[in-house]
Amino acid sequence: MLNTPNLSHGRHTLAIPGPSVMPERVLQAMHRPAPNIYTGELIDITYSCIPDLKAVAKTQGEVAMYIGNGHAAWEASLANTLAPGDRVLVPGGAQFSKGWAETARKRGLIVDELDFGRRAPIDSDAVEQALRDDKAHEIKAVLVVQVDTASSAKSDLAAIRRAMDAAVHPALLMSDSIACLGCDDMQMDNWGVDVVMTGSQKGLMVPPGMCFVFFNEKAQAARARLERVSGYWDWEPRVNPQGYYQISCGTAPTHHFYGLRVALDILVHEEGIDNVLARHATLARAVWAACDAWASGGPLEINIPDIAARSNAVTSMRIGAPYGTQLRDWVTAEAGMTLGIGLGMATEDDPNSDGFFRIGHMGHLNSHMLLGTLGSIDAGLKSLGIPHGSGALEAAAQVCAGK
Amino acid sequence: MLNTPNLSHGRHTLAIPGPSVMPERVLQAMHRPAPNIYTGELIDITYSCIPDLKAVAKTQGEVAMYIGNGHAAWEASLANTLAPGDRVLVPGGAQFSKGWAETARKRGLIVDELDFGRRAPIDSDAVEQALRDDKAHEIKAVLVVQVDTASSAKSDLAAIRRAMDAAVHPALLMSDSIACLGCDDMQMDNWGVDVVMTGSQKGLMVPPGMCFVFFNEKAQAARARLERVSGYWDWEPRVNPQGYYQISCGTAPTHHFYGLRVALDILVHEEGIDNVLARHATLARAVWAACDAWASGGPLEINIPDIAARSNAVTSMRIGAPYGTQLRDWVTAEAGMTLGIGLGMATEDDPNSDGFFRIGHMGHLNSHMLLGTLGSIDAGLKSLGIPHGSGALEAAAQVCAGK
């Protein structure tokens, strides 16, 4: 079934929405013996990551660093702010807002979901209305997935904050920015987001294994009101440690800290976070230019029609079953590249989301890599006989040309 | 203040009770790009670790794998078996049994502590009596730290189980074997331990970042009775996953799995777990032989007098302030080796535990490394003018000679 010859033999590329491609220097830094955990380099590295992480989220608040993944970040943010029986509002509609809502329910929270479907961002007017309706201020927090990697819809946090303020509602605004921090802009303080969370393995370009929860004074006040916070999730000793071991609540993720230090050097001190964001914005435009060209002559289309609601980190594509899965299989087997699967897009006609795929364009990504990814998709469309408009690759090259 | 010349320049060695020295092959395997997370090698590797982990703990039960450290394992084991308001018995007395007790309290549990001090293991007769006294069976679990790395006391889990059975008490027996699994024997099923937990960074020879909770049917039954278990800790979907992502509750610790696979190959398939245990037993005897010789002519002594209550993974030493800290500083600066600090040993006269140090002898350790560690301590004693008996190194070499 494979083509002869097979052209996949070479450096394999992941173009999935996380884990992202990591800089060689990050992996180099992690390939080292276990360090002294009492004094010296590891301690310095650990503390030095804190201001740089805050620079990425554009906040003067605090950041707690956990051994954990994105789901751990969900738990941590809820554990520090809400008690069983509290009510939360979860506007969204795609896979990850549903997942966070489910995590909240498992913690004993009462969850109100607002569903905007799988092709659109959150409507802040609807959020405002829901909060106005909550006259008793039972809703303690609004949980927003900034970019839902399943749909790749990006919601407007500043608008949601404005809506909350307009409703004069005291709920916390919490953002799951796991998929997009370091790719799409996050102005935590300017936008008035109270809690922001992310993971190590996306825009931060480090292997999976750490997550980060940023929080401001309002969130701290919420924590202070809780009867108890379990030891592992408690962010208080992590940000005000008596000793080094409290930063990580026990043994530190030694090797991840070495990798994170290098990644933050690259993002914050070498390229500069706003340049990073601008690069991702341009690369995303290149993706969309190619997709629009393909769409002009076939079934492939971008899942989110509204350009303002697209993410710079990931683009979900609709192509119709069985083309999505076929294309993904083809590029893996024939071109040496992995695309993201469709997630949470099942319909009656397509129970396995075979009509979808996703292009991850987060992290350590340059135009060479992206043009290779788009070129491979184009080759796959041609090989599989899937109708598509022409000119996609040159449209993307044109964007990368800066013209 | 440093000697001239300085002899520390070379391959630095950690002889602390975790993180332990890791095999080069483990680090090699982790130095790789992010893998395909949907199909292929990573998935196979993940599943293949499960039977090998069970072989290390000698159980037919289940094992849940978490992104987390030892403190996360504490939380996970409590979260799946106990509800706020439940009572637990925590026999022990050193740093880590106190820490686990505190973690339990923060989860809303009622904790009864039995304190056997910092130089002795748990007295199973006292446990039996405490359980007999609990006629209402309010105590739901007995939490035992198998080896407390602070004191290096090793408790006898089989004896504690016999004591529980003698008391005809239904409490769960849960063991924190973080410091010693893979060094000291653990016969989970034979000994009747219901929950066992460990971390990646000790006997398992992988960087910090993963922890493991083994449990049997009795523990599963306890979980079934709980009103809720929070999503991240819930071991149920981790051991009965609907899809791969549930094994890790979200993004998998991709690189740790690659490292763990190699470490388990070495432990289980190459050396064999019983040979690993026998190696550690012999190396521990070499440590003790040296320590006894030093003790014959000076203040240095092994913290745990009872040989049966010593661990094969770590040995805590008493030497009197300020010698402990002086010696630790000397070997780091002059010999290229880091010893463990005294932990939780503070007294009025020695508020910073400067009179203590610990020798970690867990993980990837051969006689060459251990004899270098003991030789460095001997050099330090001589350089600092700390009185000590002679013959320590040859006594250790004699043990390593197999004679």
Place this chain on the structure above:
Amino acid sequence: MLNTPNLSHGRHTLAIPGPSVMPERVLQAMHRPAPNIYTGELIDITYSCIPDLKAVAKTQGEVAMYIGNGHAAWEASLANTLAPGDRVLVPGGAQFSKGWAETARKRGLIVDELDFGRRAPIDSDAVEQALRDDKAHEIKAVLVVQVDTASSAKSDLAAIRRAMDAAVHPALLMSDSIACLGCDDMQMDNWGVDVVMTGSQKGLMVPPGMCFVFFNEKAQAARARLERVSGYWDWEPRVNPQGYYQISCGTAPTHHFYGLRVALDILVHEEGIDNVLARHATLARAVWAACDAWASGGPLEINIPDIAARSNAVTSMRIGAPYGTQLRDWVTAEAGMTLGIGLGMATEDDPNSDGFFRIGHMGHLNSHMLLGTLGSIDAGLKSLGIPHGSGALEAAAQVCAGK
């Protein structure tokens, strides 16, 4: 001068004619402590490389492995077959045939060069005539660069052998296949090539530092007639060692052997050498398809007009000064990719070869990487305003599609 934003931040790619991109597994295998050099794994690995190297060159002859680069291979091949005062015929015309000729002269050999310019391969008829003219059989060897990376012209060794046989001339046929072994076919035995040489850093996908000289019985006979061969170059003890140290004439290139073993596993045992060649043939066709499209509307053209004389490893491009250097600078600065410089192409109007560049497509290369390279060139042409025909990228994608 850089575009804003800059799109070069990501995994940098080399598309130069060596060193080539290496498999991650090769680098992984080389990241290890120094091995035991007396017994065990290193010895086994070293010997195991020999049959696999022969499989790559398709020979039953011998192969001597040297610590050295391509220039060392030139020396080694000459040192074992020719004495000062001997005459050699060097047909060619581009940079590397001139370089080998110069190396021969520095060894005291008399060199007859046949110049076919910088845009064409060797004309075997001209070789035949030169040998017929050498009635005294003064010419002891014909030195052919199979693919001259400067011009990227590929010469037909089988045709040259036929020409030599037609001239009934006893000279040795020696091939510098440094640039192309493992990309363009080499049938050493079938084609009657007496000596073949290559380096580690091109088709063999290992860092620079080793070179390899294959030879047959006729070449061995030539060596036997020499008064002396200096110790380092002498291939005799390397292929018939009394002890392991003779294989490398002293200390072995320990880490390179570990890398080479993995590279040969990939080439010979996993993909299969004929599949490797077929992959490179297809990828080269994709390059040419793109180049032909660009050429249809601008100054860019492939240096070698004759398709049969093109290499599957490298393509030299003519684009006119200063475009070549501009384009190279642009893709490095803006796309994260390095193209090869023009080499030995200077003219009066272009003394620095600024009107040339080269695309290396050797080694560990899949269609994703190649399409990224071509896409980056396309972006560069657009950004710099260099006229070019359209459709290049889709033409290449079409070839990669297998259609």
Place this chain on the structure above:
Amino acid sequence: MLNTPNLSHGRHTLAIPGPSVMPERVLQAMHRPAPNIYTGELIDITYSCIPDLKAVAKTQGEVAMYIGNGHAAWEASLANTLAPGDRVLVPGGAQFSKGWAETARKRGLIVDELDFGRRAPIDSDAVEQALRDDKAHEIKAVLVVQVDTASSAKSDLAAIRRAMDAAVHPALLMSDSIACLGCDDMQMDNWGVDVVMTGSQKGLMVPPGMCFVFFNEKAQAARARLERVSGYWDWEPRVNPQGYYQISCGTAPTHHFYGLRVALDILVHEEGIDNVLARHATLARAVWAACDAWASGGPLEINIPDIAARSNAVTSMRIGAPYGTQLRDWVTAEAGMTLGIGLGMATEDDPNSDGFFRIGHMGHLNSHMLLGTLGSIDAGLKSLGIPHGSGALEAAAQVCAGK
């Protein structure tokens, strides 16, 4: 036959006279993709190594860097200074002076050997006499192995230079310092050594694959008189390159340069070369102290009785067959450590040098590693029942204590 349990499982240590143990950072730096070879970091790194290499050899002369091993350095030094038919004096007597003499013969040189046996250094008076006897000044060079790793005898180059000056003889003084540069002092300019050579894999702590030839103006003058120097060995373009590629005569050893840069940072800029030498001097004294103690009660003795003629890099031991091989096998199998074999020590009674072994104590070595090595030997002596004096390990520890 192995002990039960087996104590070799852990980080294996090489204590052989090269390749030496390398810093982790060196290997880390070499684990990277192929670099841009035209501009940038690699070029800067390459040039920056030159002054640091000269600092190690304490010379204002030149240094040529080769892809090659120690035997290549022999060739290179001879190729640049001597023509076939020239006469050289080779005082020495152990394996490597014989090897260099043989290399000279294979280049057509006439070799006069002065044999001082296998337990003593060169007698400079005898050298003086030989040169006085050479009234016609036929001898063009005196070839001295500074430390012959086979015997571990260290010869006094300053004394030999004085002897040559006393004889008013114009021959070049050339030193093979492969085994000891960076461990034993080399004052090339002060001592009047005209050519010094070394390899990457000993005191320079980089994998095998590079060698270095230092030379002064007198040596350059010798080269100028030669009719020809073959291209690869010619040091002239390597030290006065027209372009970067000439430094390495073709493709550069890219990855070795990255490693070398780090190693020189450590040796020259972090520790300081005189501190490095002092460290090795002390560690060598620790070895000898242990050996003297062992020798007091058994057959083991240091091969070189004269302390002034011992090396700081390697110590050859005599122990009597079959003990040497037995001990080496034991420490490899039971302690995780490899000792050097006896080399060139064969006698009628011991045709395979089974009565010898060598301790390499060069390169990246601290007291922890060395005490582990000595401890392992002690354990081996005890396990095998080889008689030996007691107190060896504490004697070594005493030296490492700086007392």
